[in-house]
Amino acid sequence: MLHTIKNILSNNCPNCHKGKVFKDKSFFFSIGFPKMNENCSHCNNKFEKEPGYFFGSMFVSYALGVAEAIITYVIAHQFFEENFDLRMIPIIAGVILLLSSFNLRLSRMIWIYMFKDYSN
Numbered sequence: 832m833l834h835t836i837k838n839i840l841s842n843n844c845p846n847c848h849k850g851k852v853f854k855d856k857s858f859f860f861s862i863g864f865p866k867m868n869e870n871c872s873h874c875n876n877k878f879e880k881e882p883g884y885f886f887g888s889m890f891v892s893y894a895l896g897v898a899e900a901i902i903t904y905v906i907a908h909q910f911f912e913e914n915f916d917l918r919m920i921p922i923i924a925g926v927i928l929l930l931s932s933f934n935l936r937l938s939r940m941i942w943i944y945m946f947k948d949y950s951n
């Protein structure tokens with residue numbers, strides 16, 4: 832399990848753990864839409880198994896966004912007197928926006944690892 836998390840955060844191919852899934856230099860922050868490699872440079876594993884393969888990863892991305900919003904709220908909450916201050920909304924929105932490319936990469940990585948072939 833820990834091994835899988837490490838591979839996901841290292842952007843490693845689910846098949847050989849040597850090639851990279853995303854082309855971007857940094858897994859965590861980058862400007863613009865993340866670019867994926869079509870095939871693994873090491874084992875030639877195709878990442879997008881079929882068209883629309885990553886459609887479901889949007890739900891993973893959504894769940895990540897909700898979790899981050901809650902964490903941001905809990906942290907931001909310490910700095911405000913009111914239980915819910917309207918000024919928290921731009922803070923939460925800003926954090927989600929900042930993390931959006933990370934969320935997209937992370938959700939696709941989780942998706943790939945969720946449906947990878949564990950038989951080999």
Ligand SMILES: [Zn+2]
Nearest residue numbers: 844847871874
């Ligand atoms: Zn590979």
